[in-house]
Structure formats: structure tokens, C-alpha cells
Amino acid sequence: MKDEHTGRPGSPTRRSGISPITVRRLSLYLRYLEELAEKGQSTVASRQLGQALGLTAAQVRKDLAYFGQFGRPGVGYHVGKLANHLRSIFGTDRISNVAVVGVGDLGRALLRYRGWLKKGFRVVGAFDTAPSTIGKKFGKVAVQSMDQLPAAVKTHQIRLAILAVPAGVAQEVAGQICRAGVQGILNFAPVTLNVPAAVAVVPVDLAVQLEQLSYLTNTRAPRRRPGNRAKRRPQP
Amino acid sequence: MKDEHTGRPGSPTRRSGISPITVRRLSLYLRYLEELAEKGQSTVASRQLGQALGLTAAQVRKDLAYFGQFGRPGVGYHVGKLANHLRSIFGTDRISNVAVVGVGDLGRALLRYRGWLKKGFRVVGAFDTAPSTIGKKFGKVAVQSMDQLPAAVKTHQIRLAILAVPAGVAQEVAGQICRAGVQGILNFAPVTLNVPAAVAVVPVDLAVQLEQLSYLTNTRAPRRRPGNRAKRRPQP
DNA sequence: ATCTGTGAAAAGATTCACAGCC
DNA sequence: GGCTGTGAATCTTTTCACAGAT
Numbered sequence: 001m002k003d004e005h006t007g008r009p010g011s012p013t014r015r016s017g018i019s020p021i022t023v024r025r026l027s028l029y030l031r032y033l034e035e036l037a038e039k040g041q042s043t044v045a046s047r048q049l050g051q052a053l054g055l056t057a058a059q060v061r062k063d064l065a066y067f068g069q070f071g072r073p074g075v076g077y078h079v080g081k082l083a084n085h086l087r088s089i090f091g092t093d094r095i096s097n098v099a100v101v102g103v104g105d106l107g108r109a110l111l112r113y114r115g116w117l118k119k120g121f122r123v124v125g126a127f128d129t130a131p132s133t134i135g136k137k138f139g140k141v142a143v144q145s146m147d148q149l150p151a152a153v154k155t156h157q158i159r160l161a162i163l164a165v166p167a168g169v170a171q172e173v174a175g176q177i178c179r180a181g182v183q184g185i186l187n188f189a190p191v192t193l194n195v196p197a198a199v200a201v202v203p204v205d206l207a208v209q210l211e212q213l214s215y216l217t218n219t220r221a222p223r224r225r226p227g228n229r230a231k232r233r234p235q236p
Numbered sequence: 237m238k239d240e241h242t243g244r245p246g247s248p249t250r251r252s253g254i255s256p257i258t259v260r261r262l263s264l265y266l267r268y269l270e271e272l273a274e275k276g277q278s279t280v281a282s283r284q285l286g287q288a289l290g291l292t293a294a295q296v297r298k299d300l301a302y303f304g305q306f307g308r309p310g311v312g313y314h315v316g317k318l319a320n321h322l323r324s325i326f327g328t329d330r331i332s333n334v335a336v337v338g339v340g341d342l343g344r345a346l347l348r349y350r351g352w353l354k355k356g357f358r359v360v361g362a363f364d365t366a367p368s369t370i371g372k373k374f375g376k377v378a379v380q381s382m383d384q385l386p387a388a389v390k391t392h393q394i395r396l397a398i399l400a401v402p403a404g405v406a407q408e409v410a411g412q413i414c415r416a417g418v419q420g421i422l423n424f425a426p427v428t429l430n431v432p433a434a435v436a437v438v439p440v441d442l443a444v445q446l447e448q449l450s451y452l453t454n455t456r457a458p459r460r461r462p463g464n465r466a467k468r469r470p471q472p
Numbered sequence: 473a474t475c476t477g478t479g480a481a482a483a484g485a486t487t488c489a490c491a492g493c494c
Numbered sequence: 495g496g497c498t499g500t501g502a503a504t505c506t507t508t509t510c511a512c513a514g515a516t
Binding site (some may be wrong): 255257258292294295298308309310395 | 515
Binding site (some may be wrong): 270281282283293297298300301305306307308310311312313 | 473474475476478487
């Protein structure tokens with residue numbers, strides 16, 4: 001690491017020592033741990049975790065060893081404790097308030113989604129410019145006009161914004177979001193945003209994912225022949 | 237690469253020589269090239285491409301050199317030709333038919349989205365089990381019952397499915413999709429799917445992305461101090 | 473002068489393999 | 495027996511740097 005402050009291309013904005021790719025896996029661990037907790041399993045070995053997620057046991061151990069020693073040799077990891085530790089790493093051990101910006105079809109779907117709280121997020125505001133949507137309620141929140149965003153960020157302590165506006169206005173709206181004091185943007189618009197280094201962006205471009213998928217099906221064995229019994233395996 | 241056929245953990249299902257991480261960047265290149273094409277720019281240098289997407293020029297050249305020589309020294313890459321080549325790599329130079337499975341809020345949003353065609357995808361079917369949704373139309377397609385999926389896959393040559401069902405039934409529904417002959421699944425359900433090796437899966441878990449974002453805002457400089465003017469930079 | 477393509481070097485991520493604990 | 499944590503080895507990805515094309 002040589003470029004701690006600007007977040008330029010070479011070093012994709014790594015502040016702490018944990019790489020983005022590791023953080024993603026940590027998320028998957030947490031998801032699976034929550035599943036285990038519901039089933040009442042209180043302890044889990046790196047082997048089981050890896051198998052469920054399509055990773056090697058060594059990978060799991062390396063990832064988890066990033067922050068101290070959590071496992072007990074001969075036993076494994078304590079499901080509840082490990083989950084809590086992961087949450088504290090993500091900062092989801094306390095609830096974060098979130099704004100949805102752009103209330104088109106996607107924005108509405110996100111507003112109606114009822115799984116946020118369980119994951120530590122609460123949608124406390126929805127914002128759009130279209131007069132036809134302003135005032136309407138989706139899920140539990142009513143749509144406000146964009147110029148109310150800065151005030152809402154302050155009064156509700158909004159940390160994150162979900163950007164679901166058309167590509168053409170995404171950069172401009174992202175600017176407004178940053179100026180309002182939001183710390184991170186989940187970007188559904190198919191453009192690369194330019195934001196101050198203090199603001200984090202995580203892109204979610206459906207077209208990119210579909211192209212990824214299309215590429216995979218394109219390069220795989222074109223057609224499954226009957227009798228060529230394929231083994232099941234967890235997704236990447 | 238040592239494990240060409242099973243797609244086990246260690247080798248994340250690499251059939252061709254291009255790594256998933258490279259493929260993702262190729263998608264971003266295409267997106268930006270389409271933008272340039274609209275603006276009428278006919279040629280682009282690795283430097284510009286990299287700058288726009290937050291990558292080094294060398295990275296861009298390496299990625300593009302994966303498939304023959306496309307650039308002209310002293311000039312750059314031809315926007316249109318490069319875009320076409322990328323599309324042919326993704327298999328989006330011809331239109332692929334897609335099914336949406338699970339017509340909740342998210343599924344509906346996806347059905348109404350009007351950007352598919354431009355990217356080479358056409359949603360030709362929607363499937364759900366809930367009697368209340370069957371027969372209803374969203375966007376241009378009417379919802380059918382799940383047991384019609386296999387027939388639809390055959391008659392419409394459906395290659396890909398978008399899975400947008402609740403986590404609890406995702407694995408089971410994924411099985412139906414695979415048995416129907418679909419080659420790839422874009423998985424919005426927050427579970428790791430187990431599918432035959434012949435079927436590709438690309439996961440899109442919103443909670444995972446939000447946790448990623450939350451982690452970044454958690455570990456960044458907690459509050460931007462005025463006067464500490466942050467430079468703008470493209471998102472990762 | 474500008475820009476690509478590409479070996480070689482550097483950096484990063486994953487797997488191996490085993491000492492030590494339960 | 496089973497399991498973790500971790501250095502060392504291996505494999506992958508990125509960056510450097512420059513020859514050669516326009």
C-alpha cells in the first residue's frame with residue numbers, strides 16, 4: 001500500500017488492512033452464521049463454513065484470523081460470538097439510517113423490502129424530483145423532494161444513500177448526496193461516479209452482472225449432454 | 237489452473253482464460269464505450285478509459301490485449317469495433333432471452349425495466365407460484381405458473397433466469413430452473429445456491445453490498461473536516 | 473510525440489502443511 | 495480423534511518500463 005489518502009486507481013481506497021474481497025467473504029460468513037443460529041447450531045468449523053460457501057477451509061481460517069483468535073482448536077467457532085464480531089466490523093451492530101434517492105420501480109421495490117432491519121439498516125427517507133411521486137408513501141416512508149435531503153440527513157443521522165436514479169442524472173444527484181453529508185452511496189445507476197474521497201461508493205450494476213453471467217454460459221460447455229452427470233457445487 | 241471440470245472452490249469455474257475479475261472490467265469498458273459512441277467519439281486511448289473508470293492505463297491495455305491486438309499505437313482503440321468485440325465475448329451481440337422467476341417487488345421492478353434490450357437481453361417470461369399474481373402483466377409480460385417454465389424455456393430458448401424469490405425457497409426453485417434447462421442464474425436471493433456444474437450462477441446480494449459499504453464508511457476517516465478538501469475520484 | 477503490446481518485476485491472494493491445542 | 499492459527503510456498507493480478515508501431 002502506498003497511497004493512503006487519495007484513493008487513486010492503483011490502491012482502491014484501502015484504509016484498514018482488510019481487502020474488499022475479504023470483506024465480501026466476511027459478509028457471506030455472517031449470512032451463513034445467521035442461518036446456523038436460527039437452526040440452533042452454536043458452533044461451526046472452518047470446514048463446514050467453507051463447504052457451504054464454496055471456499056476452502058484454509059481460506060475461511062485465514063479470513064477469520066484477520067482479527068484475533070476466535071476459534072477453538074478441536075471445536076471450531078462460536079456461531080453467536082463470531083456473528084457479533086463480524087457485525088461490529090461492518091458497523092451493523094448498531095442500526096444505520098439509510099435514504100433511498102430516486103423512487104422509480106427499483107427505488108420502490110427497495111422501499112418495500114422488509115429485510116433491512118434484520119441486517120442493521122433502516123430506511124428513513126425517500127427522495128425524488130418528480131412532483132407526481134412526492135408525498136406518496138411506499139412501505140413506511142413518504143417521498144420527499146430532493147431539497148429536503150440535507151435537512152433529513154442531519155435530523156435522522158443518515159449515513160448511507162441508495163442511489164436509484166437514471167444514469168443521465170446520477171452524477172449530479174450523487175453530488176447533492178455528498179454535499180448533504182452522506183458517507184456512502186450504494187450506486188445502482190450504470191455509471192462510474194466521481195465523488196470526494198471521503199465518500200465511499202459501492203456499485204451495483206445489473207447489466208454488468210448479467211453480462212458476467214452471459215459470458216459464463218457462453219464459454220461453458222455449450223449443452224449438457226444427458227448421461228454426463230454434472231456434480232452439484234456451490235455458486236462462486 | 238488444475239481443475240477444469242468440477243468447479244470446486246479452489247478454481248472458481250474458470251473455463252476460458254479470462255478471469256471473472258477481468259470480465260467485470262470488460263463490462264465497464266463496454267458501458268463507457270457505449271457512452272463515448274453516443275457522444276460521437278470514435279477512438280479512445282487506454283489512458284482515457286482508465287481515468288474514467290478508476291483504473292491504470294496499463295491495466296486497461298492488459299485486459300484488452302487478452303484477445304488479440306485491437307489498438308493502434310499512437311491512436312488508441314476504435315470505439316465501435318472494440319464495443320462489438322466485447323459484446324461478442326459476452327455473447328450479447330445476439331439477443332438472449334431471459335426469464336424472471338419470482339414476481340415480488342423486486343421481480344416486478346425488473347420486469348418493468350426498459351433497458352434490457354439495449355444490453356442484449358429480452359425478458360420473455362415471468363414465473364411465480366402465487367395464484368394472486370399469475371395472469372397479471374408487468375411491463376410487457378404476463379406472469380405464468382412455475383410449472384410452465386420448462387415448456388417456456390424450450391419454446392423461447394430461454395438461456396438465463398433471474399431468481400428473485402425469498403431465501404427460504406430459493407434453493408428449491410433454483411433446482412426447478414436448472415431442470416428446465418436454463419444455463420445461467422442471476423441470483424438475488426441471499427443464499428448460496430447449489431447447482432449442477434453446467435449451470436452458471438452470479439450472486440447479487442444487496443445486504444452483502446450494503447455491508448460492504450457500511451464497512452467502508454466505518455473504517456474511513458470518521459468525519460470530513462472542513463478545509464480538508466478531498467479530491468474527487470472515480471468509484472472502485 | 474503519442475500510444476499500444478508485452479516481458480519482467482512487484483504486489484496480492486490462496487493454498488499447503490504442520491505445530492500446537494482441545 | 496478433530497480443529498485452529500500461521501509461516502512458507504504457490505498461484506494470480508497488477509504495475510512498471512520500454513521496444514516498436516503510427
